[in-house]
Amino acid sequence: xxxxxxxxxxxxxxxxxxxxxxxxxxxxxxxxxxxxxxxxxxxxxxxxxxxxxxxxxxxxxxxxxxxxxxxxxxxxxxxxxxxxxxxxxxxxxxxxxxxxxxxxxxxxxxxxxxxxxxxxxxxxxxxxxxxxxxxxxxxxxxxxxxxxxxxxxxxxxxxxxxxxxxxxxxxxxxxxxxxxxxxxxxxxxxxxxxxxxxxxxxxxxxxxxxxxxxxxxxxxxxxxxxxxxxxxxxxxxxxxxxxxxxxxxxxxxxxxxxxxxxxxxxxxxxxxxxxxxxxxxxxxxxxxxxxxxxxxxxxxxxxxxxxxxxxxxxxxxxxxxxxxxxxxxxxxxxxxxxxxxxxxxxxxxxxxxxxxxxxxxxxxxxxxxxxxxxxxxxxxxxxxxxxxxxxxxxxx
Ligand code: HGY
Ligand code: MN
Ligand code: MN
Numbered sequence: 001x002x003x004x005x006x007x008x009x010x011x012x013x014x015x016x017x018x019x020x021x022x023x024x025x026x027x028x029x030x031x032x033x034x035x036x037x038x039x040x041x042x043x044x045x046x047x048x049x050x051x052x053x054x055x056x057x058x059x060x061x062x063x064x065x066x067x068x069x070x071x072x073x074x075x076x077x078x079x080x081x082x083x084x085x086x087x088x089x090x091x092x093x094x095x096x097x098x099x100x101x102x103x104x105x106x107x108x109x110x111x112x113x114x115x116x117x118x119x120x121x122x123x124x125x126x127x128x129x130x131x132x133x134x135x136x137x138x139x140x141x142x143x144x145x146x147x148x149x150x151x152x153x154x155x156x157x158x159x160x161x162x163x164x165x166x167x168x169x170x171x172x173x174x175x176x177x178x179x180x181x182x183x184x185x186x187x188x189x190x191x192x193x194x195x196x197x198x199x200x201x202x203x204x205x206x207x208x209x210x211x212x213x214x215x216x217x218x219x220x221x222x223x224x225x226x227x228x229x230x231x232x233x234x235x236x237x238x239x240x241x242x243x244x245x246x247x248x249x250x251x252x253x254x255x256x257x258x259x260x261x262x263x264x265x266x267x268x269x270x271x272x273x274x275x276x277x278x279x280x281x282x283x284x285x286x287x288x289x290x291x292x293x294x295x296x297x298x299x300x301x302x303x304x305x306x307x308x309x310x311x312x313x314x315x316x317x318x319x320x321x322x323x324x325x326x327x328x329x330x331x332x333x334x335x336x337x338x339x340x341x342x343x344x345x346x347x348x349x350x351x352x353x354x355x356x357x358x359x360x361x362x363x364x365x366x367x368x369x370x371x372x373x374x375x376x377x378x379x380x381x382x383x384x385x386x387x388x389x390x391x392x393x394x395x396x
Contacts, residue, residue, distance in 0.1 A: 078372020
């Protein structure tokens with residue numbers, strides 16, 4: 001499965017992945033998913049929001065056990081973030097067949113579309129639409145860097161954007177969703193465990209800071225006459241790090257767009273995207289407010305206009321204790337509980353159905369990078385743990 005999936009959307013120079021929603025690479029990943037499903041006699045289905053499902057048994061019977069993740073990536077992402085959960089889901093199904101386990105409930109492997117929000121800026125579009133956390137109207141407003149709207153992109157990929165919307169009926173037929181994911185941190189490396197269980201997801205969001213100044217000549221404009229938005233942006237980036245450090249949170253400006261982006265031109269506009277996350281909502285609010293204040297103060301000093309727009313937000317997720325502890329018992333208490341600052345579809349869906357997550361050890365903790373890696377032994381341990389969990393939840 002890895003061998004077939006690995007080359008899809010991988011950049012030759014960086015070896016990173018660029019599997020963005022509704023692009024050719026996304027379409028190839030979807031073909032891969034369908035092939036894996038049909039090779040196992042699982043019934044392939046694409047729902048109104050473009051999420052893929054591979055069913056064993058009749059979904060209408062209800063109380064289904066579903067496991068899966070996403071196949072899309074961040075720019076130059078790693079091979080494991082997302083795909084490890086989908087490959088492990090199919091491999092765990094294979095393991096259950098090998099064990100002769102008999103399903104007593106409907107079972108499915110799922111691929112949720114556009115989890116990373118790399119193209120349209122909003123995380124977990126497929127699961128948010130399905131859970132009713134993203135309205136069709138708001139989804140229609142999403143644009144990529146070239147101004148292509150989400151509906152246009154879906155249409156170009158052969159999907160009907162008119163169909164998107166809440167799918168609570170589908171969710172009502174699911175009794176448990178378990179997502180296996182490569183750990184995006186080093187807790188398991190430090191504890192010496194191959195597999196862990198998620199306790200919570202930090203609240204986190206994305207805010208766009210627009211600094212509007214005055215374009216001018218880099219060589220002839222006196223410093224005193226400038227309204228340079230790059231200065232306001234630079235000060236804000238440093239303020240974000242200061243405020244996060246003070247609060248025990250994290251804050252990152254990882255994406256910036258400059259207009260006109262000329263070496264010898266003072267910019268007219270600098271757009272910076274803040275990703276900030278914290279252990280609790282109050283801390284996150286404090287950090288973001290402090291960064292906004294620092295941006296305002298500096299923009300005023302620079303004669304620059306500032307606008308801040310929140311583009312994505314996910315509240316804290318505390319995974320339900322019943323399913324979490326049932327999974328803990330199915331793994332004989334061997335898997336430690338750990339929190340995470342990374343968002344996941346299991347987090348989005350936790351508001352509608354019981355969800356849980358398994359993490360697989362990542363020796364370096366590096367993620368959202370081509371260097372992301374997990375050892376094969378640990379990946380196998382993840383598959384076997386997932387099989388134990390699925391057997392306990394859905395089989396006799
Ligand atoms: O950004 C995240 O937390 C996740 O990788 N979408
Ligand atoms: Mn990710
Ligand atoms: Mn992920």
